Amino acid sequence: MTKKEMIIEAIESLGYKPKVDDDGDICVRYQMKTIFFLTGTDEEQYVSAVLPQFAEVQEGEETITLAVCNKVSREVKLAKVYIDQTLKSVSANCEFFYTDMESLSCNVECALNILGMARSTYYQAKAELSNF
Numbered sequence: 001m002t003k004k005e006m007i008i009e010a011i012e013s014l015g016y017k018p019k020v021d022d023d024g025d026i027c028v029r030y031q032m033k034t035i036f037f038l039t040g041t042d043e044e045q046y047v048s049a050v051l052p053q054f055a056e057v058q059e060g061e062e063t064i065t066l067a068v069c070n071k072v073s074r075e076v077k078l079a080k081v082y083i084d085q086t087l088k089s090v091s092a093n094c095e096f097f098y099t100d101m102e103s104l105s106c107n108v109e110c111a112l113n114i115l116g117m118a119r120s121t122y123y124q125a126k127a128e129l130s131n132f
Contacts, residue, residue: 003042010105015125031116034119049111054119068126079118092118
């Protein structure tokens with residue numbers, strides 16, 4: 001079984017319906033957002049789950065948004081929250097290694113939860129820091 005097939009099986013075991021996009025990445029709807037699982041090569045037991053462009057960066061708010069991203073990346077373990085290169089949107093990712101199918105299934109579920117928490121924590125931190 002390929003890594004892609006294993007990830008699809010792990011996502012389906014959680015009750016979701018994953019799809020493969022035109023680039024070959026696995027995508028799944030979670031908490032009304034699309035999360036992508038980037039597989040890389042089959043030889044490496046490494047996966048990156050990405051929640052792209054979940055928040056817009058308003059003009060003039062780049063500095064506060066960077067501070068919020070930094071705060072969330074510190075608070076939500078295993079998540080990286082960042083502004084994309086255009087400085088127009090915020091994305092998050094969660095990377096992990098796995099050893100077998102059981103480990104992969106557990107990590108896929110955790111990655112979905114972590115990205116959901118990162119998004120919620122981002123909006124909460126943005127509201128808190130915007131009040132100063």
